[in-house]
Amino acid sequence: MAGFLELIDNTLGTHFHTPVYDPQTGRKKILRVIELASKQHNEGTTRAPNRSWAAGNNEGISFSPKIDGKPVLIGGKETNFVHKSRFQDFLKGLKAAVEKGDLDKEIKAALDGDAAPRASTSSSSGTRSGRNPLSNVRSSIGRSLGNGKSLEEAEATARANPKFDAAHIDQVVAEAKANAK
Known part of the structure; x- marks a missing residue:
């Protein structure tokens, strides 16, 4: 009768209710951000809500994608800069990389809230990335x-x-x- 006790593994209870990450869900979220950025850029929409890109005065475009308000690091950075003439090519390449699963770790880290270290851990401090x-x-x-x-x-x-x-x-x-x- 004691043999069944050997089958018990109570360590399985540690993350019993933790949702299992589905890479497809994360990919869909970042693909929406990329597609929206492409559409806004093509239409010249510079004052849209939830915009992940901004045009600079030096013919550059900054791209800072976020999922659920959390930054997705691309190349280890929250914000990347691309010449405006190559922005659509950049977005196409990024979309292909996401679809292949090349950014799954970065997407998961963003969804888990581990995308980037913060200078302040207090969300009520009013600081942004180390600024006072x-x-x-x-x-x-x-x-x-x-x-x-x-x-x-x-x-x-x-x-x-x-x-x-x-x-x-x-x-x-x-x-x-x-x-x-």
Whole structure:
């Protein structure tokens, strides 16, 4: 009667309820990002939501793909740069590599949240990749001003962000007013 006890392996309970990663699911997610980037680029859509690419002033394009808000590292980097005349070729090559499974590790790492080390592990700190909170406020207000908002509108947008400290917003607004004189 004791023979059946030898068949028990309680280590199997460790990850019993953990979902099994399906590479096809991850590939589909990144392929949607690539196809959307290709479509937006072909149409010249530069102000689309969830855009993974941006055109620079030097004829370059930055590409920063994300899955579920998490970066997918390509060549070990969150952001890669490609000349605008070769961007569609880059996307075609990337799509082929994803379809072959060449980026399965990178996709899985992104979905697991292990894509890249972060300077701060606190999601409520307001920092982004090692930048201090004041720099984030400056970037936010600068982006708003660059998008045609008034300083008052940019300030209101920044104050609506719970990650930004009021003192930092006051400092950046004061700097902007001083620079405008």
